Amino acid sequence: MANLNEKPNAEPLPRQSGASIILNGRYLPPPEDEDGKLWVRTSALVQSPPQALYALWRNVELAPLWQEEIEEVVITGEKTSRWTMRSDDKVITWDSEILADQPAKRIAWRSIGGDSDNAGEVIFEQAPGGRGTYVIVLQEFRMGKLTSAWETLTGRNPKQAVIENLRHFKALAETGEIPRSQEAPHGKRGLIARFKRSLYGESIATPPGTKVA
Amino acid sequence: MKAVCWMGKNNVETQTVEDPSIINPRDAIIRITRTAICGSDLHLYDGFIPTMESGDVLGHEFMGIVEETGSEVTNLRRGDRVVVPFTIACGNCFFCKKKLWAACDNSNPNAHLMEAAYGYSGSGLFGYSHMMGGYAGGQAQYARVPFADVGPLKIESDLSDEKVLFLSDIFPTGYMAAENAQIEPGDTVAVWGCGPVGQFTIASAFMLGAGRVIAIDRFEERLALARGLGAGTVNYAEEDGSVLTAIKDLTGGIGPDSCIDAVGLEAHSVELQGVYDTIKTALLMETDRPAVLRQAIQAVRKGGTVSIPGVYGGLIDKMPFGAAFGKGITMKMGQTNMHTYMKPLLERIEKGQIDPSYIISHRISLEEAPAMYKIWRDKKENVTKIVIDPWLQRAA
Numbered sequence: 208m209a210n211l212n213e214k215p216n217a218e219p220l221p222r223q224s225g226a227s228i229i230l231n232g233r234y235l236p237p238p239e240d241e242d243g244k245l246w247v248r249t250s251a252l253v254q255s256p257p258q259a260l261y262a263l264w265r266n267v268e269l270a271p272l273w274q275e276e277i278e279e280v281v282i283t284g285e286k287t288s289r290w291t292m293r294s295d296d297k298v299i300t301w302d303s304e305i306l307a308d309q310p311a312k313r314i315a316w317r318s319i320g321g322d323s324d325n326a327g328e329v330i331f332e333q334a335p336g337g338r339g340t341y342v343i344v345l346q347e348f349r350m351g352k353l354t355s356a357w358e359t360l361t362g363r364n365p366k367q368a369v370i371e372n373l374r375h376f377k378a379l380a381e382t383g384e385i386p387r388s389q390e391a392p393h394g395k396r397g398l399i400a401r402f403k404r405s406l407y408g409e410s411i412a413t414p415p416g417t418k419v420a
Numbered sequence: 421m422k423a424v425c426w427m428g429k430n431n432v433e434t435q436t437v438e439d440p441s442i443i444n445p446r447d448a449i450i451r452i453t454r455t456a457i458c459g460s461d462l463h464l465y466d467g468f469i470p471t472m473e474s475g476d477v478l479g480h481e482f483m484g485i486v487e488e489t490g491s492e493v494t495n496l497r498r499g500d501r502v503v504v505p506f507t508i509a510c511g512n513c514f515f516c517k518k519k520l521w522a523a524c525d526n527s528n529p530n531a532h533l534m535e536a537a538y539g540y541s542g543s544g545l546f547g548y549s550h551m552m553g554g555y556a557g558g559q560a561q562y563a564r565v566p567f568a569d570v571g572p573l574k575i576e577s578d579l580s581d582e583k584v585l586f587l588s589d590i591f592p593t594g595y596m597a598a599e600n601a602q603i604e605p606g607d608t609v610a611v612w613g614c615g616p617v618g619q620f621t622i623a624s625a626f627m628l629g630a631g632r633v634i635a636i637d638r639f640e641e642r643l644a645l646a647r648g649l650g651a652g653t654v655n656y657a658e659e660d661g662s663v664l665t666a667i668k669d670l671t672g673g674i675g676p677d678s679c680i681d682a683v684g685l686e687a688h689s690v691e692l693q694g695v696y697d698t699i700k701t702a703l704l705m706e707t708d709r710p711a712v713l714r715q716a717i718q719a720v721r722k723g724g725t726v727s728i729p730g731v732y733g734g735l736i737d738k739m740p741f742g743a744a745f746g747k748g749i750t751m752k753m754g755q756t757n758m759h760t761y762m763k764p765l766l767e768r769i770e771k772g773q774i775d776p777s778y779i780i781s782h783r784i785s786l787e788e789a790p791a792m793y794k795i796w797r798d799k800k801e802n803v804t805k806i807v808i809d810p811w812l813q814r815a816a
């Protein structure tokens with residue numbers, strides 16, 4: 208996939224709005240997609256304190272436990288790590304650098320070379336009324352039209368992957384595991400079962416969540 | 421193991437499938453000793469619920485013996501006898517903490533499908549479509565139960581399986597329906613549908629202080645069970661006038677304080693609107709047939725409450741919303757928040773206040789289930805509730 212090697216174009220984060228949703232009391236809509244740049248912003252209410260959630264997210268070596276199709280993350284420096292992702296038999300790797308790191312508050316990162324071009328930010332914010340922590344993610348990708356069309360057809364659309372990853376993160380933080388049903392016993396599947404599996408998003412393996420059952 | 425599989429609309433088969441195994445630390449494997457077929461299964465059988473896939477294992481009302489537990493399950497042991505709630509809940513999320521168990525955020529692996537349809541996802545359910553989790557159901561010999569440290573209710577007395585099995589769904593569902601009806605002592609309550617859910621709704625309405633219950637159905641055996649509980653009955657198929665007239669006559673013209681729709685999206689209708697809904701659903705312009713819901717809204721008294729345990733899945737048409745607004749009514753509904761009700765209702769059974777097994781009409785093997793689905797759907801053979809013994813050897 209040649210277009211996966213396009214030059215990184217992610218603007219350094221934090222951008223003016225970053226992941227935040229409110230500025231001076233006004234709702235800020237997420238940025239719009241344009242020429243090969245995709246944005247996704249998603250949020251979750253999590254029953255865990257900001258400090259613990261920050262610590263789980265910041266421990267990037269644990270990302271394969273809760274991020275879809277991430278096979279391995281290796282720390283390469285104080286602020287850098289190397290990520291390996293596998294979908295079916297396609298493997299891609301990239302390096303990532305942490306741009307901002309405020310314990311219990313926020314982490315921002317971007318890729319610095321390799322097969323993926325992305326940047327993102329997560330913020331942890333005490334929700335009003337003691338109802339937990341809002342975890343808000345803003346993630347940007349740059350990808351050729353072909354790649355995104357291909358990804359959408361064969362696997363998760365990358366935007367959906369960010370949404371699902373936050374869902375997995377929340378489940379892991381709250382329950383200690385990630386709900387899964389892909390291994391459910393079943394009778395004879397029909398002819399279009401494989402198509403339906405990918406339609407339901409079930410062709411993407413749910414990340415393991417924990418190492419032991 | 422053997423399991424009842426959905427193989428398409430109006431088609432279920434008993435097949436041999438893989439045994440389930442522990443996947444997550446909070447899982448348990450249950451060796452199922454009794455399981456049942458529910459009115460909700462008919463919505464799958466009749467093809468009303470999307471995202472079913474041929475081969476899916478059906479069933480969400482089951483109980484059994486703990487066979488194996490995951491590393492984080494410390495409250496259950498191999499050999500414990502448990503009833504499993506049909507809604508799967510984590511116990512940790514915002515909704516579980518509010519005891520809105522059926523709204524659990526962490527039990528539906530396919531939440532995105534339900535989000536696309538409803539805006540937000542409910543909890544995962546056993547054997548009830550991929551949109552609601554893709555979990556294998558309990559019309560089988562074994563089941564994997566997630567969050568087994570939160571859901572299953574231990575049965576420590578020697579009550580028979582048949583007396584406690586319905587704590588898995590329909591008894592709590594009937595109870596929550598009555599609770600949602602906001603009954604005050606002496607109230608008059610009308611209940612549409614005298615199936616299993618309607619039965620437990622009627623019984624619960626009396627437990628919560630109803631002075632009079634009016635039960636509506638067309639099957640005499642079901643109406644007779646309702647009379648056995650103390651309800652007055654109306655056979656809507658025999659009424660010369662409309663059900664609404666009968667209800668007005670029975671309430672001095674003011675209508676019931678609460679109306680409960682224990683029928684749901686496949687309501688049968690003898691009036692013209694039934695033809696209208698059948699045509700519209702056939703043309704996919706409407707997904708549900710809300711004949712009973714319309715009647716309940718019309719019939720309820722001013723300022724009264726409509727409670728809806730009957731399942732709805734999609735879009736409905738010709739809702740008398742002006743009547744709802746004009747009378748200032750309250751409506752409450754939803755999948756049952758099972759975990760709240762199981763223990764208190766078990767206590768009622770233990771104290772002998774109710775024996776839920778009175779509704780059972782058929783006891784069958786897994787092999788007999790496919791034929792019984794049809795009988796259950798067509799309400800033949802005076803069927804009122806079917807219980808399956810998954811270890812019974814009896815050919816179809």
Ligand SMILES: NC(=O)c1ccc[n+]([C@@H]2O[C@H](COP(=O)([O-])OP(=O)(O)OC[C@H]3O[C@@H](n4cnc5c(N)ncnc54)[C@H](O)[C@@H]3O)[C@@H](O)[C@H]2O)c1
Pocket residue numbers: 458459460461462463589590593612613614615616617618636637638639642656682683684685686687688689711712728729730731754755756
């Ligand atoms: N809310 C929940 O969590 C929950 C749980 C279990 C079941 N349910 C739902 O409750 C409903 C009833 O379940 P059940 O097991 O009793 O099913 P069932 O099919 O045995 O009973 C439905 C009854 O409604 C009667 N009926 C049909 N049309 C009618 C009409 N126009 N007027 C009056 N009665 C009419 C039928 O004759 C039948 O006796 C179903 O929709 C089921 O999906 C909901």
Ligand SMILES: [Zn+2]
Pocket residue numbers: 458459460461480481506589590
């Ligand atoms: Zn049921």
Ligand SMILES: [Zn+2]
Pocket residue numbers: 509510511512513514515516523524525526527
């Ligand atoms: Zn929960």
